[in-house]
Amino acid sequence: MIFSNCRLPELGEEELLAQYAFVVRDRESALQGSSEESRVFLADRYGGLGMALHGGSGRVGHDGRFEAKGIGLTPLATSRAVDHAYSSGEASVIECILELIWGEVLEEALPHGAVRSLAVLDTGLPFESAGDLASHDVCSMRGILVRQRAYRPAHFMRAIYAQVAPGEHLVPDHVRTANAINALPYLLPLPAESNDRPMSRVERLHAGMHEMVERLARQHAAARARRFMHGAITASNLTLDGRWIDYESTSHVPVFGSSEHFYPPFWSDDRGIWRTIEYLSYYIDKYFDDGDPGIRNNYVELFHQRLASEQRTASLSVLGIPEGLLTDLDSKDALVMDKLGDIVLRIAKSGRTRPFCGADTDFHTFGHYNLADIAVRLAATDQDESRDRMLSAAISCPALRERLVTTYNHALGVLRRHNTVRSWHRRGLAGLLIFGATKLASQFPLLREGKLKSKLEAICAEVPDRVDLRHAIEELLQSIVADVKLAMSGYRGDGIVVANDHGSALKFYPTTAELVYLDNGSAERLRIHSQFDVPKDLTQSIALIDRFSQRTG
Known part of the structure; x- marks a missing residue:
């Protein structure tokens, strides 16, 4: 072992x-x-x-x-x-x-x-x-x-x-495939609301295909927003329930759109998913023996629609906007948030002029835009009319900058009218957006192409004792998973955790705009900063988190 x-x-x-x-x-x-x-x-x-x-x-x-x-x-x-x-x-x-x-x-x-x-x-x-x-x-x-x-x-x-x-x-391959296709309705995932409802095989097939496509779209949109790239998306590297499998080509890329050393590149790798849906639909049409299920093309188009919608929502998380604040919006407000999501996607996709290599360290020079810094600058500015000036160094194109600022100002109005936000401190929303964007911008150098493998090879070579080796692997695993979990965890009900260490946590509460130190060992809540100083850019935001993390440590 x-x-x-x-x-x-x-x-x-x-x-x-x-x-x-x-x-x-x-x-x-x-x-x-x-x-x-x-x-x-x-x-x-x-x-x-x-x-x-x-x-x-x-x-x-x-x-x-x-x-x-x-x-x-x-x-x-x-x-x-x-x-x-x-x-x-x-x-x-x-x-x-x-x-x-x-x-x-x-x-x-x-x-x-x-x-x-x-x-x-x-x-x-x-x-x-x-x-x-x-x-x-x-x-x-x-x-x-x-x-x-x-x-x-x-x-x-x-x-x-x-x-x-x-x-x-x-068994001949066409017979094997036909048998598998006719078992598919009972192997596909079903939406929670349909689990207890009696359904025919055709109904189960449609419900299951719809749920599978929804999950694949949501998974892929989230992976892009969080900059995880599978690297080899095929029908054999996805599961029916939406999970990924086989990670030999997987990497966490440092900036959006930078991983063109894989094929297809970062913003085109959904091709492997929709082609998988297309081929699966073909075989269902060919071999399903319970009448014509009318599958072909329907679910490819559904995937494109759902991916576009999920990407808008996921891209807003890059600005620190949690999905929970996008619920219960009327159609007009929802359109404003969708428009903002589309602009963020345009910024994310543009300007990456050269591919990222795992050995490079100057990844911040790739392309024109640093989305995390843009997000913090937007949220940190109290006055709507000042945002254009604050972004002048971050976005050189005046038309793009004006479009982003105008839409962002409208979106802030939508968020401020949200029932949850109305009871918050006036700086609560700004703090939530800043910390959310800063966390999602976290870098994981070991998860870049080839780095983790090199690290493991070094550990295995340096630690010959099997017991010590197991401890070293566990320590590495714990460290990586804890960092990823912290970065990907957003607003949950009452606040957002911005740092943690050995059971203690630093948490921001938007209701009072306070950073609070939580000691799990003694269940002690210590307010360590009664007046939240709003950082002005990403560098200041990172420094703020580091300063309080060191103080609590």
Whole structure:
């Protein structure tokens, strides 16, 4: 056992080892110390784009409860036109730890979360990559990742070019796909309000497709606003319930629109989602045997509509505006907020003139606009007529600046009329917007492309003792997840947490415009700053949080 995820204690360590410490014996020499005990794992058949000659999971088996990734070649992995891990059926220990950490990060960061992992097991075998394996530390070892099971859209698509391994006799792929499609109505997620209502298969199919599309749109819009990029969105890297899975290309990008080193780039990667919906709709039309469900094109268009709507809402969070203040608006006020969201999206998408490389440190020079600084400047200015002047250095285009300021002023009027905000201190709304925008602008250098992998390789090389290694991984995981959780947590009912450490927290209350220190150990509330000094830009906002964090520490 390399690492066990205490956040997902569904199985104990002994049971994990007893049930999942197995590999496909495909080498001439048997593993020293291994037993003759065997287990049967099942390989999932699925298709879709990007499958090459594979017929499904090439190195993952499941037992009906959880999946084991890296157990060896399955009969569905027949293509050798891929890298070593996929052509051998192996997974390195580093890859397994990376996926476990990313699963926990994305579970906190995204509204529908991610497929999570229970544990990383050490097989005792070297990971035979193309390089020279002179050392036998954990970095060079082959692992097994035990993770949650999930249905993917790819499970319901043809693997048209798959080649069956010699000696394998499988149900024809078109028969397999037809059977899967006809089970789809009972596997799709349903909206909460329809769970208790009797429905026909066609009704369940439509309700489930609608819910899946809604979740995919909401997940993707939130990921963009929070600058998380999957990097390889395909039918096999999404789940029916909206989660992400397989994070080898995932990164947190430092500024909007900067990750054009992936294909498609940041603002075009919804292509993988709508093409997935399009292909799934095609196979439903082709194989669903309970009449014509009328699926084709309907749900692709719905996805585009829902993504546009969700992106407007998510983009407002970049300005620090919480979703809770966008409820119960009349149609006129809702149009004002939508217009502001569209302007923010335009600013986010423009000006990123060169791709971001994970090794670069000058990411603030990419393009023209720093949205977080713009957000703080907007909120920090008391007088509506002063905002244009305050933004002159941040937005050089007068027409864009005027349009943003005018719409923002109207939006502030909408927010101030909200029933929740009416009872707040006059500086309460400004403080909420400033801290919300500042938190969402947080940087996570370790989550940029390749950095976390390098960090794990260094830890594994420096900490040979397995007990110490487990503690080091847990400490790293706790640190990253805590930082992400803090940055992504917004206004909740009475206030917004702006800093925390070891059970204590610094919280801003808009009702009184006060920063309050909360000590969980003694349940003590200490007002540490009775008069909230409004910062004027992002730098001052960060400094304000740091100053009080140090004081409480």
